[in-house]
Amino acid sequence: MTSETPVISCKNVWKIFGQDPEGYLSKLPPGRTFDDIRADGYIAGVRDVSIEVSRGEMLVIMGLSGSGKSTLVRCFSRLHEITGGTIEVDGQDIMALPEKELIELRRNKMGMVFQNFGLLPHRTVLENVAFPLEMRGQDKHERRDRALEVIKLVGLERREEYFPRELSGGQQQRVGIARSLAIEPDIWFLDEPFSALDPLIRREMQDEFLRLQEMLGKTIVFITHDFDEALRLADRIAIMKDGAVEQCGTPDNIVLNPATEYVRKFTEEIDKANVVHARILTDMSATGEGAPVEASATIHALAKLLVNDTRDMIPVVDNGKAIGAMPRKAALDILVGAD
Amino acid sequence: MAVLSTNQALTRVGYSDTQIASGLFCVALVLTVLQYSGLLPSWLHRIPEEWVPPFAVWLDAAFIFIREDLQLEKLTRWFAEGPLQFMLDTTANLLYGKRRWPRFEQIPWSAIAASAAVLGYYLGGWRLALLAGGTFVWTALIGQWKDAMETMSVLIVAAPLAFLIGLLVGIAAWKYTWVDRAVRPVLSVLQTLPFFTYLLPAVIFFKVGPTAGAVATIIYAVPPMILMTTLGLKKVSPEVIEAGKMSGCSRWQMLRHVYVPAARNEILVGVNQVIMLCLAMVVLTAFIGMPGLGAKLLAMMGSFKLGRSFEIGVTIVLLAVTLDRLSKAWVVKLPEHFERGTRWWVRHKYALTALAVFVFFTVLGQFVGWFAEIGRRESFSQGKEIDTAIKTFLAFDIVQGITGQIRYVLNVWVLNPFRDFLLSIPTFGFILIVIAGALAIGGRRPALYATVFFGLVALSGWWDRSVITLYSVISAVIIATLIGLPIGIMAARSEKWSRRVLLACDTAQTFPSFIYLIPAIMLFGITATSVVMSILIFAMVPLIRYTVEGLRGVPLEMTEAADMSGATRRQKLWSVQLPLALPTMAVGFNQAIMFAFFMVIIAAFIGTQDLGQELQKTLAGTDLGKNFVLGFCVALMALTFDMAILSWAEKKKAQLGL
Numbered sequence: 001m002t003s004e005t006p007v008i009s010c011k012n013v014w015k016i017f018g019q020d021p022e023g024y025l026s027k028l029p030p031g032r033t034f035d036d037i038r039a040d041g042y043i044a045g046v047r048d049v050s051i052e053v054s055r056g057e058m059l060v061i062m063g064l065s066g067s068g069k070s071t072l073v074r075c076f077s078r079l080h081e082i083t084g085g086t087i088e089v090d091g092q093d094i095m096a097l098p099e100k101e102l103i104e105l106r107r108n109k110m111g112m113v114f115q116n117f118g119l120l121p122h123r124t125v126l127e128n129v130a131f132p133l134e135m136r137g138q139d140k141h142e143r144r145d146r147a148l149e150v151i152k153l154v155g156l157e158r159r160e161e162y163f164p165r166e167l168s169g170g171q172q173q174r175v176g177i178a179r180s181l182a183i184e185p186d187i188w189f190l191d192e193p194f195s196a197l198d199p200l201i202r203r204e205m206q207d208e209f210l211r212l213q214e215m216l217g218k219t220i221v222f223i224t225h226d227f228d229e230a231l232r233l234a235d236r237i238a239i240m241k242d243g244a245v246e247q248c249g250t251p252d253n254i255v256l257n258p259a260t261e262y263v264r265k266f267t268e269e270i271d272k273a274n275v276v277h278a279r280i281l282t283d284m285s286a287t288g289e290g291a292p293v294e295a296s297a298t299i300h301a302l303a304k305l306l307v308n309d310t311r312d313m314i315p316v317v318d319n320g321k322a323i324g325a326m327p328r329k330a331a332l333d334i335l336v337g338a339d
Numbered sequence: 340m341a342v343l344s345t346n347q348a349l350t351r352v353g354y355s356d357t358q359i360a361s362g363l364f365c366v367a368l369v370l371t372v373l374q375y376s377g378l379l380p381s382w383l384h385r386i387p388e389e390w391v392p393p394f395a396v397w398l399d400a401a402f403i404f405i406r407e408d409l410q411l412e413k414l415t416r417w418f419a420e421g422p423l424q425f426m427l428d429t430t431a432n433l434l435y436g437k438r439r440w441p442r443f444e445q446i447p448w449s450a451i452a453a454s455a456a457v458l459g460y461y462l463g464g465w466r467l468a469l470l471a472g473g474t475f476v477w478t479a480l481i482g483q484w485k486d487a488m489e490t491m492s493v494l495i496v497a498a499p500l501a502f503l504i505g506l507l508v509g510i511a512a513w514k515y516t517w518v519d520r521a522v523r524p525v526l527s528v529l530q531t532l533p534f535f536t537y538l539l540p541a542v543i544f545f546k547v548g549p550t551a552g553a554v555a556t557i558i559y560a561v562p563p564m565i566l567m568t569t570l571g572l573k574k575v576s577p578e579v580i581e582a583g584k585m586s587g588c589s590r591w592q593m594l595r596h597v598y599v600p601a602a603r604n605e606i607l608v609g610v611n612q613v614i615m616l617c618l619a620m621v622v623l624t625a626f627i628g629m630p631g632l633g634a635k636l637l638a639m640m641g642s643f644k645l646g647r648s649f650e651i652g653v654t655i656v657l658l659a660v661t662l663d664r665l666s667k668a669w670v671v672k673l674p675e676h677f678e679r680g681t682r683w684w685v686r687h688k689y690a691l692t693a694l695a696v697f698v699f700f701t702v703l704g705q706f707v708g709w710f711a712e713i714g715r716r717e718s719f720s721q722g723k724e725i726d727t728a729i730k731t732f733l734a735f736d737i738v739q740g741i742t743g744q745i746r747y748v749l750n751v752w753v754l755n756p757f758r759d760f761l762l763s764i765p766t767f768g769f770i771l772i773v774i775a776g777a778l779a780i781g782g783r784r785p786a787l788y789a790t791v792f793f794g795l796v797a798l799s800g801w802w803d804r805s806v807i808t809l810y811s812v813i814s815a816v817i818i819a820t821l822i823g824l825p826i827g828i829m830a831a832r833s834e835k836w837s838r839r840v841l842l843a844c845d846t847a848q849t850f851p852s853f854i855y856l857i858p859a860i861m862l863f864g865i866t867a868t869s870v871v872m873s874i875l876i877f878a879m880v881p882l883i884r885y886t887v888e889g890l891r892g893v894p895l896e897m898t899e900a901a902d903m904s905g906a907t908r909r910q911k912l913w914s915v916q917l918p919l920a921l922p923t924m925a926v927g928f929n930q931a932i933m934f935a936f937f938m939v940i941i942a943a944f945i946g947t948q949d950l951g952q953e954l955q956k957t958l959a960g961t962d963l964g965k966n967f968v969l970g971f972c973v974a975l976m977a978l979t980f981d982m983a984i985l986s987w988a989e990k991k992k993a994q995l996g997l
């Protein structure tokens with residue numbers, strides 16, 4: 001398998017809740033909206049979604065609550081049986097997997113972190129973290145060692161013998177993270193992992209998470225409804241509304257070129273200067289003069305320079321290599337928020 | 340617009356439920372008036388004998404088919420004489436030294452009391468330690484150790500079996516809808532079937548003696564375990580389930596490691612109920628001659644030995660409260676962590692202490708006989724003295740005056756006229772009234788059931804006795820309501836009293852029903868009044884309890900809103916609290932009726948002329964068909980009330996948006 005094959009690839013996926021979803025979908029005329037479907041007595045959790053996640057990428061799924069984020073991710077791991085379309089994980093159609101292989105897939109490749117932690121209340125931290133290892137029948141000592149290792153990784157040493165209810169929310173979520181990491185999954189699903197935590201701890205956990213991600217470099221699907229969180233973490237962002245993906249792209253792209261009115265509204269409040277990088281404003285065919293700026297710098301970081309400079313085109317370098325030049329006016333427009 | 344739509348609804352349905360109910364009631368009234376004026380043909384008054392289908396004969400044929408043709412009896416007998424007998428013998432040997440395998444001596448009472456105290460301490464600190472240890476010390480000192488252990492030896496076998504069966508059926512009902520659908524109606528019948536109806540088949544299929552007692556006890560205790568298991572499994576949080584799936588659990592692993600442990604609390608509440616029901620039933624198996632505390636109590640009450648009855652009553656109550664508190668403490672007790680590297684003897688210090696005191700007292704018992712067994716002579720029983728005291732007290736003019744007066748007024752002015760009136764209503768009229776009531780209260784479904792159920796009762800050939808049973812139930816519940824409701828309302832006024840009254844009710848509900856006969860018999864002797872009295876006391880407990888809970892459960896905003904509108908206390912009670920508490924109170928009222936149906940059968944022991952009396956008589960024989968017909972008469976009547984009232988409570992709750 002080459003690294004170009006996407007890790008997760010889903011095509012025209014539908015997930016409809018109701019009495020007879022398959023029958024309903026097969027007779028569904030094209031162009032029916034979410035509300036039309038609801039009027040028919042069904043709920044469209046996921047509506048005709050096609051999306052790919054490549055190896056090592058962090059895809060953040062965003063949207064208001066009820067927009068189908070959780071449902072989509074639960075389709076990826078087949079916690080929900082999809083109503084239509086196909087989902088492939090590592091080139092394998094997961095809907096075709098027999099129960100045994102599905103269990104194997106989850107035991108070896110997938111980890112998931114839940115919004116409300118989903119810890120087993122009767123098990124200690126250690127036993128919770130070792131649970132997936134126990135389920136796949138790993139030797140007692142081995143799984144203990146491995147569990148202790150991940151517990152240390154998330155900074156919960158000396159809490160191994162505690163029960164979940166004896167821990168704070170942030171600590172419980174660390175247990176959830178440790179548990180999902182215990183089997184060294186290739187694919188990591190996180191469903192609003194920090195939204196049950198209070199803001200201070202959330203910030204801390206995000207940093208912790210970034211540190212982990214840097215260390216582990218996994219393929220990640222991360223759900224949040226918090227734009228700042230998404231911007232801090234994402235390689236790409238998919239914005240969902242009423243079960244459908246409205247737009248999927250890099251943060252810069254979404255902020256600069258919103259595909260729909262909904263996305264534009266959604267991103268309105270954002271300070272674009274914080275999101276947009278010099279790279280995306282760069283005109284590859286142009287050249288500039290004088291001191292260059294880094295392609296990975298945000299406009300916000302370049303604010304002082306942009307205001308004081310007088311050049312029309314500022315050269316941009318990526319890792320020391322010139323890649324083109326950025327029109328100063330475009331950057332200034334973003335800085336002052338003019339559209 | 341709104342007026343229009345209600346008009347349309349009315350024309351569509353035709354007559355409203357209330358109209359139909361009034362119509363039915365009028366017909367019943369006409370029938371009764373005709374009866375009183377002697378104009379009613381006798382076949383309309385009572386169903387003629389020859390119309391009564393021989394249900395008992397059919398049932399007997401069915402039982403014979405099951406027993407002999409299907410050879411079920413062989414299986415049950417094998418189970419009774421094999422594994423069940425073996426388990427019962429083992430516990431009997433250990434607890435009171437019955438000469439069976441493993442042929443140990445009886446365990447010294449002091450060893451059991453000390454271990455129980457340690458267990459109590461582990462589960463709930465000093466108070467539970469004192470309660471648990473104290474109960475066993477009391478039992479030994481008062482000279483009832485053997486009786487108590489006879490009771491316990493059955494309980495110890497029956498409760499785990501009931502737990503296991505309940506758990507497995509509960510899991511099956513949760514997993515497969517068809518099991519659930521099959522089990523539910525059976526459970527509601529089982530829960531209303533009088534216990535005499537459990538006893539006789541148990542005797543016939545499982546041999547007289549402890550085995551039959553154990554089987555009846557198990558059947559009686561299983562239903563709540565099933566319900567609690569299903570409830571607990573359904574309540575497991577979806578994220579925990581998903582976490583289990585994502586951890587790669589197979590189906591069996593899901594059940595074993597995720598569902599059942601996550602439903603721990605409900606399952607343990609089920610355990611508590613199993614234990615309490617087992618105790619209540621084991622005591623009642625005295626009616627089929629099983630030895631133990633129940634049999635002793637029955638004998639003592641029968642010969643009017645009030646002192647000893649009182650002592651046995653105290654023992655049973657102490658045992659009940661101990662078992663209840665211990666098992667409830669177990670529900671609340673959550674595991675706590677030890678620091679890493681804690682030694683194993685620290686981790687298991689309670690188990691080790693219990694073992695140590697057990698061994699210590701067992702050894703001590705070998706040398707000092709008193710610690711092993713307290714004989715009859717050495718006991719501190721004050722039976723005679725208490726007996727004299729109670730009888731002297733009752734002989735005081737003033738006491739006798741009061742009880743005599745109550746008895747007179749109740750019997751002559753209230754109970755007897757009421758009974759005679761109910762009996763004078765023509766069968767059809769009676770059924771119509773019941774249907775009208777069910778329709779007015781519960782709606783069409785309960786009315787339909789009422790028709791079928793009471794129709795069957797009328798056809799059973801036991802109509803008069805059914806009416807007398809119903810009369811005892813209704814009069815006791817009405818009096819209980821008149822007394823219990825004000826008590827509940829008063830108590831609900833203050834936080835402190837609510838708590839106290841609820842605690843008292845909670846405790847009283849753990850007492851085996853048999854106990855409630857004692858005060859009634861003490862005060863009113865063996866008379867019809869004490870039948871009503873015992874039912875009344877028993878039924879009052881849930882009434883008070885749910886009244887307090889209902890009133891205290893009224894959301895604070897609403898009472899505050901009433902306060903801010905300047906309502907007086909009385910206005911607030913009548914226009915805010917009572918209407919909102921009514922659905923909950925209805926549940927309590929329903930439970931009171933169910934309890935009354937249960938108790939009225941036990942009261943047959945005092946001497947009644949109702950179904951219970953006939954049921955008790957069947958126990959002596961092998962008349963299974965008749966036993967079942969009688970039992971179902973009770974169950975069907977109880978179910979009619981149950982459905983109508985609960986459906987009313989549901990509707991009301993939905994209306995109030997609770």
Ligand SMILES: Nc1ncnc2c1ncn2[C@@H]1O[C@H](COP(=O)(O)OP(=O)(O)O)[C@@H](O)[C@H]1O
Binds near residue numbers: 018044045065069072
């Ligand atoms: N098991 C289910 N049965 C019926 N409807 C569901 C179920 N799960 C989710 N839904 C519906 O699907 C929609 C999307 O829900 P969800 O994916 O949880 O949203 P989000 O995670 O974005 O908040 C919602 O309208 C929700 O009510």
Ligand SMILES: [Mg+2]
Binds near residue numbers: 192
């Ligand atoms: Mg969600």
